[in-house]
Amino acid sequence: MPIIPIQSATVKTTCPYCGVGCGVDATPASATEVTIAGDETHPSNFGRLCVKGSALGETVGLEGRLLAPKLRDRNTGLLTDVSWDDAVGTVASGFARIIAQHGPDAVAFYVSGQLLTEDYYVANKLMKGYIGSANIDTNSRLCMSSSVAGHKRAFGEDLVPMNYEDLELADLVVLVGSNTAWCHPILFQRIVKMKEKRPEMKIVVIDPRYTATCEMADLHLPLKPGTDVRLFNGLLAFLAEHGATDAAFVDAHTHGFDAALAAAGPADLAQTAKDCKIDQHDLMAFYRLFARTERVVTVYSQGVNQSSAGTDKVNAIINCHLLTGRIGKPGMGPFSFTGQPNAMGGREVGGLANTLAAHLEFGDPLHGEIVQTFWNSPAIAQRAGLKAVELFDAIESGRVKAVWIMGTNPVVSLPDSDRLKRALDMCELVVSSDIIEKTDTNAFADVLLPALGWGEKDGTVTNSERRISRQRAFIPAPGKARADWRIICDVARRMGFDGFSFAGPQEIFDEHARLSAYRNDAATGVHRAFNVSGLIGMDRARYDALQPVQWPLFAPDGQGVVRLFEDRRFSHADGRARFIATAPRAPKNAPDEDYPLVLNTGRVRDQWHTMTRTGRSAKLAGHIGESFIDMHPQDALACGVREGELARVASRWGSMVARVQHGGGMPRGSVFVPIHWNDQVASDARVGAVVNPVVDPVSGEPEFKHTPVSIEKFHVTWHGFSLSRSAPDLDMVTHWTRVHGARFVRYEMAGRNRFDASNGDHRDWARTLFRIDDQHADWIEYEDKSAGVYRAAHVIDDRIESCVFISERPDLPARAWLASLFEKDRLDEEDRISLLLGQPMGKGEDTGPTVCSCFGVGRNTICNAIRDKGLKNAAEITSCLKAGGNCGSCVPELKKLIVETEMARLSTV
Ligand SMILES: Nc1nc2c(c(=O)[nH]1)N[C@H]1C(S)=C(S)[C@@H](COP(=O)(O)OP(=O)(O)OC[C@H]3O[C@@H](n4cnc5c(=O)[nH]c(N)nc54)[C@H](O)[C@@H]3O)O[C@H]1N2
Ligand SMILES: Nc1nc2c(c(=O)[nH]1)N[C@H]1C(S)=C(S)[C@@H](COP(=O)(O)OP(=O)(O)OC[C@H]3O[C@@H](n4cnc5c(=O)[nH]c(N)nc54)[C@H](O)[C@@H]3O)O[C@H]1N2
Ligand code: SF4
Numbered sequence: 013m014p015i016i017p018i019q020s021a022t023v024k025t026t027c028p029y030c031g032v033g034c035g036v037d038a039t040p041a042s043a044t045e046v047t048i049a050g051d052e053t054h055p056s057n058f059g060r061l062c063v064k065g066s067a068l069g070e071t072v073g074l075e076g077r078l079l080a081p082k083l084r085d086r087n088t089g090l091l092t093d094v095s096w097d098d099a100v101g102t103v104a105s106g107f108a109r110i111i112a113q114h115g116p117d118a119v120a121f122y123v124s125g126q127l128l129t130e131d132y133y134v135a136n137k138l139m140k141g142y143i144g145s146a147n148i149d150t151n152s153r154l155c156m157s158s159s160v161a162g163h164k165r166a167f168g169e170d171l172v173p174m175n176y177e178d179l180e181l182a183d184l185v186v187l188v189g190s191n192t193a194w195c196h197p198i199l200f201q202r203i204v205k206m207k208e209k210r211p212e213m214k215i216v217v218i219d220p221r222y223t224a225t226c227e228m229a230d231l232h233l234p235l236k237p238g239t240d241v242r243l244f245n246g247l248l249a250f251l252a253e254h255g256a257t258d259a260a261f262v263d264a265h266t267h268g269f270d271a272a273l274a275a276a277g278p279a280d281l282a283q284t285a286k287d288c289k290i291d292q293h294d295l296m297a298f299y300r301l302f303a304r305t306e307r308v309v310t311v312y313s314q315g316v317n318q319s320s321a322g323t324d325k326v327n328a329i330i331n332c333h334l335l336t337g338r339i340g341k342p343g344m345g346p347f348s349f350t351g352q353p354n355a356m357g358g359r360e361v362g363g364l365a366n367t368l369a370a371h372l373e374f375g376d377p378l379h380g381e382i383v384q385t386f387w388n389s390p391a392i393a394q395r396a397g398l399k400a401v402e403l404f405d406a407i408e409s410g411r412v413k414a415v416w417i418m419g420t421n422p423v424v425s426l427p428d429s430d431r432l433k434r435a436l437d438m439c440e441l442v443v444s445s446d447i448i449e450k451t452d453t454n455a456f457a458d459v460l461l462p463a464l465g466w467g468e469k470d471g472t473v474t475n476s477e478r479r480i481s482r483q484r485a486f487i488p489a490p491g492k493a494r495a496d497w498r499i500i501c502d503v504a505r506r507m508g509f510d511g512f513s514f515a516g517p518q519e520i521f522d523e524h525a526r527l528s529a530y531r532n533d534a535a536t537g538v539h540r541a542f543n544v545s546g547l548i549g550m551d552r553a554r555y556d557a558l559q560p561v562q563w564p565l566f567a568p569d570g571q572g573v574v575r576l577f578e579d580r581r582f583s584h585a586d587g588r589a590r591f592i593a594t595a596p597r598a599p600k601n602a603p604d605e606d607y608p609l610v611l612n613t614g615r616v617r618d619q620w621h622t623m624t625r626t627g628r629s630a631k632l633a634g635h636i637g638e639s640f641i642d643m644h645p646q647d648a649l650a651c652g653v654r655e656g657e658l659a660r661v662a663s664r665w666g667s668m669v670a671r672v673q674h675g676g677g678m679p680r681g682s683v684f685v686p687i688h689w690n691d692q693v694a695s696d697a698r699v700g701a702v703v704n705p706v707v708d709p710v711s712g713e714p715e716f717k718h719t720p721v722s723i724e725k726f727h728v729t730w731h732g733f734s735l736s737r738s739a740p741d742l743d744m745v746t747h748w749t750r751v752h753g754a755r756f757v758r759y760e761m762a763g764r765n766r767f768d769a770s771n772g773d774h775r776d777w778a779r780t781l782f783r784i785d786d787q788h789a790d791w792i793e794y795e796d797k798s799a800g801v802y803r804a805a806h807v808i809d810d811r812i813e814s815c816v817f818i819s820e821r822p823d824l825p826a827r828a829w830l831a832s833l834f835e836k837d838r839l840d841e842e843d844r845i846s847l848l849l850g851q852p853m854g855k856g857e858d859t860g861p862t863v864c865s866c867f868g869v870g871r872n873t874i875c876n877a878i879r880d881k882g883l884k885n886a887a888e889i890t891s892c893l894k895a896g897g898n899c900g901s902c903v904p905e906l907k908k909l910i911v912e913t914e915m916a917r918l919s920t921v
């Protein structure tokens with residue numbers, strides 16, 4: 013469907029993916045296209061974009077969009093379009109009825125770090141100030157909540173003190189549990205660029221896996237999963253023993269060092285190395301480097317947060333920065349990278365169930381009084397609400413009877429997610445606001461509310477360095493979709509609440525800014541560092557012109573505070589930071605005989621979460637097209653599975669199926685599965701079903717990186733793939749994964765019993781697969797019964813419609829070349845012969861899976877060029893093939909291919 017631009021001028025907006033928060037120049041180029049470029053003036057990225065940001069233009073079409081409010085008939089399961097009036101009425105009366113019967117704690121909102129600050133603000137206000145419950149939690153619970161809890165314990169407030177420039181000013185950057193190269197690519201590039209300029213700058217990666225990030229590191233510590241507290245406690249003891257401390261800072265500005273040191277235990281390098289399963293010399297090298305380098309930034313992400321010891325991991329890291337006084341100064345400090353585009357904005361407004369609003373908390377009645385007086389609201393939540401995992405437990409047990417899910421897909425992203433399906437099935441009223449109609453979560457919704465997506469919505473987001481940027485609209489609202497803030501306000505008003513009559517997001521932002529400043533001092537209220545009083549009173553024109561600014565921000569048109577704690581004052585009442593005593597403890601569920609391996613889950617370079625947006629881009633699909641189980645070859649051997657085969661990963665909670673691979677740098681004992689694949693794109697690849705529902709006791713963040721599992725072969729009798737212009741009949745296959753192409757959909761498939769190449773009419777089978785009635789259809793067919801191979805292509809008027817390749821063995825031919833046939837209006841003779849042969853004739857080599865998505869350069873092309881032309885580094889590959897020359901996201905993989913090609917060459921000489 014065409015996109016009708018609001019205007020053809022360039023609009024400055026912010027990328028909707030990761031927490032780096034890159035500035036984007038979006039230019040609607042024609043009725044169907046938007047040109048995307050990096051905003052050279054934005055201080056996060058200075059014009060650069062990673063591969064996901066660069067592909068944003070491909071993801072704004074209307075395919076699959078939810079464009080009208082819908083109600084589901086629970087008996088038939090069918091959805092019917094309804095008016096907004098009816099939809100808002102159904103939600104408002106449903107919530108009101110349940111509140112009247114069962115009290116305010118019987119309802120809940122589950123929201124998202126992908127909402128804008130304005131959406132988030134009104135959702136929080138409605139739940140905590142009007143409904144009077146704190147049952148609003150956000151998917152940031154799954155993401156940053158251990159960091160939030162760690163910051164509150166150490167600093168007295170949820171504060172990330174840092175600035176992106178600190179990464180460039182540092183002499184040592186420690187990346188803990190962060191695959192920065194793939195998950196925060198532009199920050200990674202900023203670090204790498206600086207290292208190129210100043211080779212003495214060091215990068216250390218602490219991650220059980222050897223990730224793409226490690227390609228650029230001086231040192232990789234492949235620690236045993238879950239042992240970070242041990243490692244940083246060991247560092248604390250080492251620093252204390254070697255006098256690498258800032259005693260004056262510790263004396264004047266902190267509390268609790270002695271207890272923390274006692275909990276850390278003695279400085280016993282050998283024992284720490286053994287506990288963490290790290291080479292003792294490498295550990296010593298890291299400790300020494302940390303001790304002698306003044307300018308250290310320690311970055312941490314989900315390898316730290318998503319753990320049953322997540323909050324302790326955060327504090328164990330911060331302890332080391334406090335002991336050395338390396339905080340609040342240029343080029344040093346602990347730096348929690350936020351995941352989602354507006355994780356930070358959500359924390360500002362109070363989107364977590366255990367914070368109230370605007371960095372005010374539960375537990376002190378004064379905080380509640382400040383917020384209620386400011387809102388002039390009929391109620392105020394008195395105590396913390398249910399955290400995400402508890403919230404869905406409460407839905408399952410019937411305590412919570414209505415839930416409104418906004419901008420998140422919990423049936424994919426929560427742990428033990430099959431149980432979530434059961435919970436939602438039982439829930440009296442499930443409402444979901446989304447931009448996409450068919451998601452795993454929406455399948456359980458009684459009411460679907462169409463929201464505006466990126467490019468259509470308008471508001472603010474805050475990135476990892478506390479920088480507020482505008483997301484601006486450049487496409488008109490499609491169908492009946494409405495802004496999230498507006499949907500929430502409409503429901504609030506229909507419930508009879510005043511306080512929700514906003515003319516636009518600028519008015520909500522203004523109220524948010526005023527609340528941040530309201531009684532923000534110890535004399536009349538409570539001092540908090542979160543204060544954006546400089547942004548009060550913006551009219552629409554000023555709001556539209558708002559430039560990216562960091563908070564706190566006091567002066568109108570000011571630039572905000574670049575770095576926190578430069579004054580050595582922390583937010584605890586006495587102004588001091590706290591050391592936290594952190595005793596190491598093992599993950600709750602340990603591997604055992606039945607489930608001997610540890611499942612680690614995370615992200616891949618070119619997909620975003622549950623793929624509702626990145627999954628639409630053919631360019632992004634080329635990198636990794638299907639889910640996988642990455643494991644050490646010896647573990648694979650022990651489990652009786654081989655690379656390229658399908659296997660089932662099972663835990664005590666659930667199971668999923670994916671293809672086994674090596675080469676992802678897995679240590680023995682661990683397997684890695686990506687989080688993105690779900691029931692919309694694969695038959696059985698939702699890893700959330702397998703993950704244990706264990707949470708950190710302080711933050712409530714799930715232990716996504718550590719579930720004991722077993723792996724066994726998934727038996728099939730045939731393997732295959734199809735490319736077709738319309739979807740095939742998936743009832744014909746046992747296992748499938750869909751991959752989005754430019755002019756086709758590709759299905760990787762496998763089956764049991766239904767296809768036997770030595771027996772039966774395969775054309776009939778193919779006809780049923782592609783739903784072809786025509787008995788006289790034009791087929792190009794090849795069959796080798798003894799080898800168990802069958803290939804068929806269906807052609808209409810010389811144009812390829814569909815093709816399927818089947819084999820009894822998993823060694824199927826390459827697929828990349830087939831895509832080009834779908835670009836053609838007519839197949840020529842050579843194409844037809846190629847289809848029969850199952851490989852391209854002469855021209856068109858098999859380029860292999862995409863490595864550089866920007867220029868579509870495949871692995872085989874790159875390896876051939878490295879070998880044939882003797883290319884020595886990434887820059888030479890770029891000048892030869894362009895690969896790596898645009899966004900740079902693939903540069904770590906290029907480096908890896910150089911090493912692999914060289915090793916392959918050496919092994920053959
Ligand atoms: N391409 C892409 N980028 C994204 C996203 C995306 O979906 N796709 N999502 C965004 C979001 S919301 C988030 S939260 C961030 C996440 O960004 P990251 O945290 O960088 O990503 P993950 O892949 O979840 O996990 C990071 C690493 O933690 C390691 N790890 C596992 N267990 C341990 C452990 O016990 N100790 C240590 N030290 N490390 C461990 C894993 O091996 C993994 O490499 O990415 C953001 N950026
Ligand atoms: N096993 C495992 N699970 C994990 C993780 C892990 O590492 N391992 N990581 C966790 C983390 S850190 C995160 S952040 C979560 C992410 O998990 P989710 O939040 O569940 O994933 P998304 O796909 O981002 O879901 C966003 C939904 O909102 C919709 N949407 C997009 N834009 C808008 C909008 O403007 N308005 C509305 N109303 N809807 C919109 C999208 O179509 C999509 O359905 O996953 C968590 N789950
Ligand atoms: S690093 Fe990539 S995904 Fe993250 S904000 Fe920038 S362009 Fe978007």
Ligand SMILES: [Mo]
Nearest residue numbers: 154155351352
């Ligand atoms: Mo996240």
